[in-house]
Amino acid sequence: MASDKAERLLNLYIMLLAQTRFVSKQDIRRAHYAEYPDNAKGDEAFEKAFERDKDDLRELGVVIEVGSLDAFFDDEPGYRISTDTSALPEIRFEADEAAVLGIAARAWEQATLARRTTEAMRKLTAQGVEVDAARLDLVPPSLRAEEPAFDAFWDATQKRRVVTFDYRRPGEQPRKRRLQPWGVVRSSGRWYVVGHDVDRDAERVFRLSRVQGKVSGIGKAGAYDVPPGTDVAAIAANLARRTPDVEATVLVRQRAGVGLRRRATSVEEDVPGPDRESGWDRVVLTGPGSDLAAEVLTYGPSVVVEAPDELRADVLARLRGILEQEGSR
Amino acid sequence: MSPAKPVVHAAREQVARLLALVPYLHSRGEVRLADAAAALGVDPDQLDKDLRVLFMCGLPGGYPDDLINVDLDALEGDRIIRVANADYLARPVSFAPSEAAALVVALQALAQSAAPETQDVVRRTLAKFEAAGQTAAAERVHVEATPEPGSELVPVLQGAIDRGHQLELEYHVASRDEHSTRVVEPRAVTRVGDATYLDAWCHTAGGDRVFRLDRILRATELDTPVSEQAGDARDLGSGWFAGEEAATTVTVRLAPPAHWVTEYYPVTDTRPGPRGSLDVDLEVASEAWLRQLLFRVAPHAAVVAPQEFADSFRAGAQAAVRLYTEPGVR
Numbered sequence: 042m043a044s045d046k047a048e049r050l051l052n053l054y055i056m057l058l059a060q061t062r063f064v065s066k067q068d069i070r071r072a073h074y075a076e077y078p079d080n081a082k083g084d085e086a087f088e089k090a091f092e093r094d095k096d097d098l099r100e101l102g103v104v105i106e107v108g109s110l111d112a113f114f115d116d117e118p119g120y121r122i123s124t125d126t127s128a129l130p131e132i133r134f135e136a137d138e139a140a141v142l143g144i145a146a147r148a149w150e151q152a153t154l155a156r157r158t159t160e161a162m163r164k165l166t167a168q169g170v171e172v173d174a175a176r177l178d179l180v181p182p183s184l185r186a187e188e189p190a191f192d193a194f195w196d197a198t199q200k201r202r203v204v205t206f207d208y209r210r211p212g213e214q215p216r217k218r219r220l221q222p223w224g225v226v227r228s229s230g231r232w233y234v235v236g237h238d239v240d241r242d243a244e245r246v247f248r249l250s251r252v253q254g255k256v257s258g259i260g261k262a263g264a265y266d267v268p269p270g271t272d273v274a275a276i277a278a279n280l281a282r283r284t285p286d287v288e289a290t291v292l293v294r295q296r297a298g299v300g301l302r303r304r305a306t307s308v309e310e311d312v313p314g315p316d317r318e319s320g321w322d323r324v325v326l327t328g329p330g331s332d333l334a335a336e337v338l339t340y341g342p343s344v345v346v347e348a349p350d351e352l353r354a355d356v357l358a359r360l361r362g363i364l365e366q367e368g369s370r
Numbered sequence: 371m372s373p374a375k376p377v378v379h380a381a382r383e384q385v386a387r388l389l390a391l392v393p394y395l396h397s398r399g400e401v402r403l404a405d406a407a408a409a410l411g412v413d414p415d416q417l418d419k420d421l422r423v424l425f426m427c428g429l430p431g432g433y434p435d436d437l438i439n440v441d442l443d444a445l446e447g448d449r450i451i452r453v454a455n456a457d458y459l460a461r462p463v464s465f466a467p468s469e470a471a472a473l474v475v476a477l478q479a480l481a482q483s484a485a486p487e488t489q490d491v492v493r494r495t496l497a498k499f500e501a502a503g504q505t506a507a508a509e510r511v512h513v514e515a516t517p518e519p520g521s522e523l524v525p526v527l528q529g530a531i532d533r534g535h536q537l538e539l540e541y542h543v544a545s546r547d548e549h550s551t552r553v554v555e556p557r558a559v560t561r562v563g564d565a566t567y568l569d570a571w572c573h574t575a576g577g578d579r580v581f582r583l584d585r586i587l588r589a590t591e592l593d594t595p596v597s598e599q600a601g602d603a604r605d606l607g608s609g610w611f612a613g614e615e616a617a618t619t620v621t622v623r624l625a626p627p628a629h630w631v632t633e634y635y636p637v638t639d640t641r642p643g644p645r646g647s648l649d650v651d652l653e654v655a656s657e658a659w660l661r662q663l664l665f666r667v668a669p670h671a672a673v674v675a676p677q678e679f680a681d682s683f684r685a686g687a688q689a690a691v692r693l694y695t696e697p698g699v700r
Binding site: 046047050051052054055056058059072097099100101102103104124125127128129130132133134135137138140141142144145146148149153154157158159160162163164165166167168169179180181182185195196199222224225226227228229250261267273274281282296297299302303315316335336338339340341344345353359360361362363364365366 | 386461471501502524668693
């Protein structure tokens with residue numbers, strides 16, 4: 042029953058909390074796991090339950106110290122929880138800072154992290170922080186993760202645990218990978234995991250949406266160290282750099298192409314255009330070449346590229362491609 | 371692809387709530403069940419159940435004095451929580467690494483997207499987490515700045531709402547890719563799903579309207595006070611958007627370079643098509659939206675059905691090609 046387990050977890054926490062000495066596994070078993078019989082099978086079941094309970098406490102933020110009971114016999118480990126490492130540090134927030142917290146707490150739309158944020162906020166509330174997010178002119182950013190593999194990679198990254206998964210690159214069969222994840226990165230609306238590919242013995246980046254099926258953790262937590270100086274943000278910046286920026290001049294129908302106008306470097310109104318169905322404006326904007334073509338195409342017959350020639354040719358070729366599709370007559 | 375269902379850890383979550391509840395009570399003495407439930411974001415019935423577990427816990431030893439004391443009479447009678455003999459639980463447990471990371475990453479994203487006036491308070495808040503040594507876990511996560519278009523308008527919109535003034539908006543109508551200017555009586559700025567909206571009574575349309583912030587090009591606060599038509603904010607969250615436009619099932623054939631579409635848009639069915647292509651079914655509420663997607667990945671997506679959508683996409687492509695090949699013809 043859940044409440045039996047909850048009782049045991051809480052009692053275990055209280056027993057180990059604020060102990061000057063390490064508490065032996067024997068004493069722990071006697072106090073909280075008395076239902077496991079004193080035989081090989083019972084021993085194994087106890088070990089399993091105790092491991093799970095320690096993991097559960099760690100998930101809650103508890104740091105369990107493991108040490109030796111006796112300086113001369115270090116074969117029997119003991120356990121304790123110190124308030125120094127397991128109690129939330131005192132953080133005081135001004136009213137406007139608390140309001141910011143309340144807004145940030147609504148940012149995650151991914152279910153697991155939304156819950157983790159709620160738990161963090163609850164701890165701050167328990168510490169006396171009063172959150173009133175109502176009157177601050179801020180909109181929470183939207184942090185999403187549609188990729189089913191996100192949870193597993195986030196968790197493995199936090200725990201430093203090796204994972205294995207099937208990865209499918211476009212046009213290839215899925216292949217099994219083993220990875221020491223260093224970090225997760227969101228760039229251009231997609232999540233990536235950065236880490237050390239164990240089989241290739243090299244740094245690799247994987248797109249989460251290309252991970253197939255289940256991601257399995259192998260081995261223990263804390264199994265490797267992230268190389269010092271690893272900058273997950275810099276690796277993200279590398280991902281974002283696709284093609285060099287180009288400056289493009291496009292003609293946009295008046296009262297159309299709002300997205301292009303929003304980020305234009307200049308807009309010249311009322312210029313001669315390719316037709317007279319509407320007025321036209323000349324808009325200059327900069328962006329990575331590959332993205333600009335897609336962006337301009339989005340507006341269909343409301344935008345025409347004037348320059349550069351390569352962009353104009355690319356967009357026209359792709360538009361003609363639509364007319365050459367089979368079955369589109 | 372739907373996101374994986376989060377695993378439920380009922381016992382662990384119950385302990386998490388209790389380890390927050392006790393410190394919360396500790397600094398306040400007795401608290402009404404309803405107040406504690408609201409402050410901690412827990413259902414009152416759940417909190418009642420949680421307290422009955424707390425009642426069974428305490429220091430090992432087995433003497434009545436070792437157990438945490440929960441005043442069940444007060445709980446059942448006046449719905450008041452009184453807990454004693456739990457001083458060792460006076461402080462909340464530290465953040466688990468993923469809790470700290472989730473909150474710090476959210477703050478960093480907020481710092482990236484906030485307007486200059488509010489940057490300062492967000493940075494101050496982050497600095498406090500840093501000072502408390504709570505930002506290490508967040509170093510393993512990075513979220514690239516994707517400022518939400520239109521968020522810079524929030525101070526103007528909220529200011530007008532606070533002062534009870536009407537607004538003049540220049541608004542972009544996505545389905546026609548056109549702007550219009552209109553006067554509205556603003557009620558509230560609300561987030562629904564992944565977009566932020568202004569809820570208002572629109573003079574031009576003569577009715578209630580919602581405006582997506584990323585499509586508002588300009589907002590000007592007027593001196594005119596709002597009338598009673600502005601009324602109270604509506605609850606936009608409860609399926610308000612559902613069924614506004616009837617969705618049509620559209621089958622789209624995606625050549626391999628456009629297969630990524632299935633990773634980013636909800637498709638209801640996927641079947642292999644000819645020569646490595648995929649036939650996918652999409653529920654499309656707005657043809658304009660579909661057309662934008664098809665153009666974006668051109669020429670790697672084609673409409674298989676319905677025929678009207680295929681025809682209008684083709685006509686759009688023809689019109690676009692003519693702009694390049696026959697300028698000035700019409």
